[in-house]
Amino acid sequence: MDSILVLAHTEADGTLGKPALEALSAAVALGGELTLGLVGCTVAQASLPALPSVRVLAVTGEPFANPRYATDAAAAEALCRASGASLILAPGTSRWARVLPGVAYRLGGRADTHATGLALHDGAPAITRWFYRQRIEAVLTRAERPWIVLPDAGCFAPWTGATGAAHIESVPVDPPSTRTTWERIEAPAADRQTIRPDAKLLFVAGAGWTKKQADGAVHAADAAALIHNFLERSQASLGGSKSLVDLSGEGEAVLPFMTHMNQIGQTGATPRHPKGLSTCCHGEEPHVVGWRFIAQRRAVNLDPNCGWARGKADVLYIADAFAVLRELNRLLA
Numbered sequence: 001m002d003s004i005l006v007l008a009h010t011e012a013d014g015t016l017g018k019p020a021l022e023a024l025s026a027a028v029a030l031g032g033e034l035t036l037g038l039v040g041c042t043v044a045q046a047s048l049p050a051l052p053s054v055r056v057l058a059v060t061g062e063p064f065a066n067p068r069y070a071t072d073a074a075a076a077e078a079l080c081r082a083s084g085a086s087l088i089l090a091p092g093t094s095r096w097a098r099v100l101p102g103v104a105y106r107l108g109g110r111a112d113t114h115a116t117g118l119a120l121h122d123g124a125p126a127i128t129r130w131f132y133r134q135r136i137e138a139v140l141t142r143a144e145r146p147w148i149v150l151p152d153a154g155c156f157a158p159w160t161g162a163t164g165a166a167h168i169e170s171v172p173v174d175p176p177s178t179r180t181t182w183e184r185i186e187a188p189a190a191d192r193q194t195i196r197p198d199a200k201l202l203f204v205a206g207a208g209w210t211k212k213q214a215d216g217a218v219h220a221a222d223a224a225a226l227i228h229n230f231l232e233r234s235q236a237s238l239g240g241s242k243s244l245v246d247l248s249g250e251g252e253a254v255l256p257f258m259t260h261m262n263q264i265g266q267t268g269a270t271p272r273h274p275k276g277l278s279t280c281c282h283g284e285e286p287h288v289v290g291w292r293f294i295a296q297r298r299a300v301n302l303d304p305n306c307g308w309a310r311g312k313a314d315v316l317y318i319a320d321a322f323a324v325l326r327e328l329n330r331l332l333a
């Protein structure tokens, strides 16, 4: 039986984020000896899971507050060594994804990212992972140890037990010399931040928004206002088809808040939301493959023969998306 380290970085307030709590619940479900390793400026002790049998180790201090390869790698390596764990579960955040494969190399172990499941197979831990853009699902084990596994966010229910009273053992780490200094976070304005992984709804805009409409004219400004309003009111996450994000990228400011980061599909993202609503998007396979994990799918299209009508959506509204969104915004107002 592997001993497990759940390796997490704390949030700015010293608490554990949702992805960390998801990794913790995955580890608890697997069973076995468990250690929690934390990296951050501070650890909010009262917010930690109250799991009496779990050892808690932490590397804290100002140098470890913000993501930076040298300091994160040193802290993670020290925690892995101090715990002696053979299986390390770390949330698949951008901070850890950048650092932990390098840490696995330093430890002589292996790392696997984008795990979507974890279970015991013949007594050994095995992860589920998708390949070839979510088309092939594999279950894999590894003989090498330590094995660092980064589960994707949203694949496990976050841990929800009682909190508080953890005894924290501090692991001393000399901050390595570093050429990188952390200055500040520059985040886009709230109304420009259109990618919301935790939103209940994924709203997808396709290239149809930029096409000539029944009156023979293009209504790009109208489209931008309708979509912007809808996103504000519904707090949905915004996705785009490749055709639309390419248009935006080529300087035709169709939707000023749409970038390549919003693209859904084979060459785009595969987000996880309970519901999806596609508008003015044809529903071609290379796009719909990115809807793999969207549970309930609806689409609005003028064309009754569009891709969504061919078994790709649960409900297809043959309707003018401009009219539908105008009405939706009225109802949400």
Ligand SMILES: Cc1cc2nc3c(=O)[nH]c(=O)nc-3n(C[C@H](O)[C@H](O)[C@H](O)COP(=O)(O)OP(=O)(O)OC[C@H]3O[C@@H](n4cnc5c(N)ncnc54)[C@H](O)[C@@H]3O)c2cc1C
Residues within 6 Å of the ligand: 205, 206, 207, 208, 209, 211, 213, 240, 241, 242, 243, 244, 263, 264, 265, 266, 267, 268, 269, 279, 280, 281, 282, 283, 284, 285, 286, 287, 290, 300, 301, 302, 303, 306, 319, 320, 321, 322
């Ligand atoms: C290797 C490869 C990888 C690809 N990867 C991706 C990918 O990752 N993501 C992706 O999206 N695409 C990808 N594509 C492209 C994909 O095949 C499609 O070309 C693209 O998704 C089409 O975008 P669209 O549906 O927005 O535009 P269009 O095909 O132009 O469709 C526009 C739709 O809008 C509808 N419409 C117009 N006006 C209205 C209105 N008023 N109300 C309602 N409906 C309206 C039209 O009926 C039409 O169906 C890839 C292609 C290849 C070859």
